Amino acid sequence: MLYALHTKTNILFIINPISGGRGKLRIPDFIDKYLDKDRFSANFVFTEYIGHASELADEAAIKNFDVIVAAGGDGTINEVATKVLKHNIILGVLPLGSGNGLARFLTIPKNLRQAILAINAFKIDKIDTAVFNNKCFFNLAGMGFDAHLSSVFSGDKKRGLTGYIKLGLQEVFSYKAEEYLINIDGKDYKRKAFAISIANSSQYGNDVYISPNASVQDGLLDVCIIKPFPIWKLPVLSYIMLKGTAETSDMIEIIRGKNIKITRKNPGPVHVDGEPLQMDAEIEISINPLSLKVIIP
Numbered sequence: 676m677l678y679a680l681h682t683k684t685n686i687l688f689i690i691n692p693i694s695g696g697r698g699k700l701r702i703p704d705f706i707d708k709y710l711d712k713d714r715f716s717a718n719f720v721f722t723e724y725i726g727h728a729s730e731l732a733d734e735a736a737i738k739n740f741d742v743i744v745a746a747g748g749d750g751t752i753n754e755v756a757t758k759v760l761k762h763n764i765i766l767g768v769l770p771l772g773s774g775n776g777l778a779r780f781l782t783i784p785k786n787l788r789q790a791i792l793a794i795n796a797f798k799i800d801k802i803d804t805a806v807f808n809n810k811c812f813f814n815l816a817g818m819g820f821d822a823h824l825s826s827v828f829s830g831d832k833k834r835g836l837t838g839y840i841k842l843g844l845q846e847v848f849s850y851k852a853e854e855y856l857i858n859i860d861g862k863d864y865k866r867k868a869f870a871i872s873i874a875n876s877s878q879y880g881n882d883v884y885i886s887p888n889a890s891v892q893d894g895l896l897d898v899c900i901i902k903p904f905p906i907w908k909l910p911v912l913s914y915i916m917l918k919g920t921a922e923t924s925d926m927i928e929i930i931r932g933k934n935i936k937i938t939r940k941n942p943g944p945v946h947v948d949g950e951p952l953q954m955d956a957e958i959e960i961s962i963n964p965l966s967l968k969v970i971i972p
Contacts, residue, residue, distance in 0.1 A: 683713075683714065683715060683716040684714060684715050684716070684741045684742055684797075685715075685716050685718075685739065685740045685741050685742070686710075686715045686716065686717050686718070686740065686741065686742040686743075686744060686767070686794075687717075687718045687719075687720065687731075687732075687735045687740045687742070687743050687744065688702075688703070688706060688717065688718070688719045688720070688744045688746050688769070689720055689722060689728050689731050689732060689735075689743060689744065689745055689746060689747075689751070689755055690702055690703070690719060690720070690721050690722070690746040690747065690771075691721075691722045691728065691745075691746065691747030691748070691750075691751040691771065691772075692721050692722065702719075702746065702769075702771075702787070703719040705787060705788075705791075706719070706769075706791055709788055709791040709792060709795075710791055710794065710795065711795040714795065714797070715742075715794075715795075718740075722747075722751070725750075725950075726754065727754075728745065728747070728751050728754035728755050729754040729755070729757060729758055732754065732755045732757075732758035732759060733758045733761075733762075736758055736759070736761070736762035736764055737762075740764070741764060741765060742764065742765045742766075742767055742794075742970070743755055743758070743759055743764065743765075743766060743767070744766075744767035744768065744769055744794065745766065745767070745768055745769070746768075746769040746771050747769075747771050747772055748770070748771065748772015748773060748774060748775060748880075748949070749772055749774060749775065749776050749777055749813075749814050749815075749880065749948040749949045750772070750948055750949050750950040751771075751772070752766075752768060752777055752778075752813060752814075752948065753811065753812060753813060753814075753947065753948035753950065756804070756811070756813050756967060757811040759967065759968075760804055760811060760966060760967050763968075764968070765799060765968045765969070765970065766967060766968065766969045766970065767794050767969075767970045768781070768783050768790070768969070768970070769783075769787060769790050769791070770783055770784075770785055770790065771787075772880070773880070773881075774879060774880020774881050774883075774949065775880050775881075776814045776815060776876060776878050776879050776880035776949075777813055777814040777876055777891075777948075779878060779880065779882065780814070780876035780877055780878060780891060781802075781876075781891075781969065781971050781972075782971070782972050783971065783972060784972065793970065793971070793972040794970055796972070797970060798970065798971055798972070799968050799969070799970060799971075800892075800968075800969060800971045801892075801965040801966070801967060801968055801969070802891040802892060802965065802966075802967050802969055803875055803891050803892060803893070803894060803962055803963065803964050803965060803966065803967075804875070804962075804963045804966045804967050805873070805875050805896055805960060805961065805962050805963065806959075806960065806961050806963065807873065807945070807947050807958065807960050808945075808954055808955070808958050808959060808960075810947050810952070811947075812873075812875065812947045812948050813875060813876075813891075813948060813967070814874075814875055814876050814948050814949075815872055815873065815874050815875065815876070815879060815885065815946075815948065815949070816872075816873045816945065816946060816947045816948065816960070817870060817871055817872035817873055817899075817945065817946055818870070818871055818937070818939065818943070818944070818945045818946075818954075818958070819852075819853060819868055819869055819870030819871050819901070820846075820847070820850050820869050820870040820901075821870050821872065821879075821946060822870070822943075822944040822945045822946045822951065823846065823850060823944055824842060824843055824846055825944070825946040825949060825950065825951040826944040826946075826951040827842055827846060847906065847909060848906060850869070852867050852868055852869045852903035853867070853868065853939055853940065854866075854867050854939070854940060855867070855868055855871060855937055855938065855939050856937070856938040856939075857871075857898065857900075857930075857935070857936070857937050857938075858935065858936040858937075859898060859930050859931075859932035859934075859935050860932040860933055860934055860935075861934075864930070866900050866902075866928070867902075867903055868900045868901060868902065868903070869901045869902065869903050869904065870901045871898065871899065871900050871901070871937065872885045872886070872898075872899040872901070873896050873897070873898060873899075873935065873960055874886040874889040874896065874897040874898075874899055875889065875891055875896060875897075875962075876889055876890070876891050877889040877890075877919075879916075879949075880949075882917065883916045883917060884916055884917075884919040884921060885897075885899045885916060885921060885927075886899050886921060886922075886929055887919040887920070887921055887922055888922055892965065894933065894962060894964040894965075895931045895932065895933060895962065896931065896932060896933065896935060896960065896962050897929050897930075897931050898929065898930045898931070898932065898935060899921065899927060899928075899929050900927065900928040900929075900930070901926065901927055902925075902926055902927070902928065904926055908926070911926070912926055915927065933961065933962050934959075934960075934961050934962075935959070935960040935961070936957065936958070936959050936960070937957070937958045937960070938956060938957045938958075939956050940956065941956055942954060942955050942956050943956075945958065
């Protein structure tokens with residue numbers, strides 16, 4: 676739907692200066708060049724530490740900003756969107772991260788000028804959100820190898836896709852699959868898994884698809900179980916995800932549901948929209964259909 680603007684809309688751009696491994700100090704000038712000033716009254720702020728975007732978004736909502744734009748990657752979007760959801764206002768996205776999984780699903784242009792023009796058009800839609808042990812997520816959350824890798828990657832100064840791939844290749848040789856008890860809408864499954872991803876949208880980012888048919892508007896979460904595999908099959912798994920054929924692969928099992936409980940043997944790392952956290956052995960996950968208002972192209 677299109678929202679009519681009769682007065683200027685207060686819009687705050689929360690910019691993560693290190694998302695994607697690039698400096699962002701000139702971005703406010705670039706936004707100012709292309710943003711429709713007849714429609715928007717814009718403010719800009721840079722994050723200074725993990726969690727700062729969340730604080731800034733909360734403060735902005737209380738100060739009656741109508742739209743808050745997360746200018747960063749999926750982690751920045753998570754911090755901002757959590758507060759946007761809480762205050763029932765509108766989220767905008769400028770995809771400046773290394774993966775941009777949610778932005779890619781929403782077809783928000785990677786080109787910054789085009790993404791700003793999409794904000795000018797101000798077309799609003801609603802998407803599903805999800806909760807992972809009381810922590811909101813919007814794209815993907817999970818445990819197993821990708822959570823382990825996120826935990827290791829967070830300590831690496833060389834951010835970006837290249838650094839992530841390099842670390843992944845180092846870690847994959849020593850990582851061991853784990854046993855999980857999974858309950859999906861009341862039905863029990865016991866699985867040994869290399870990783871389990873809970874997908875609200877279809878991809879990790881960089882067009883790497885874990886659940887090609889997942890949708891942020893279907894009221895369901897996709898539980899994607901990557902089965903244990905011999906290391907020589909790693910290129911096959913990579914090819915499956917890049918080609919978007921996980922649904923038909925015997926290496927990945929996908930089960931859809933609304934209320935999910937996963938129990939593992941020990942507490943350990945998880946990731947929530949790519950950001951590493953430590954959580955208990957038991958994790959509860961649920962979906963909140965069409966609960967977040969987002970500007971889309």
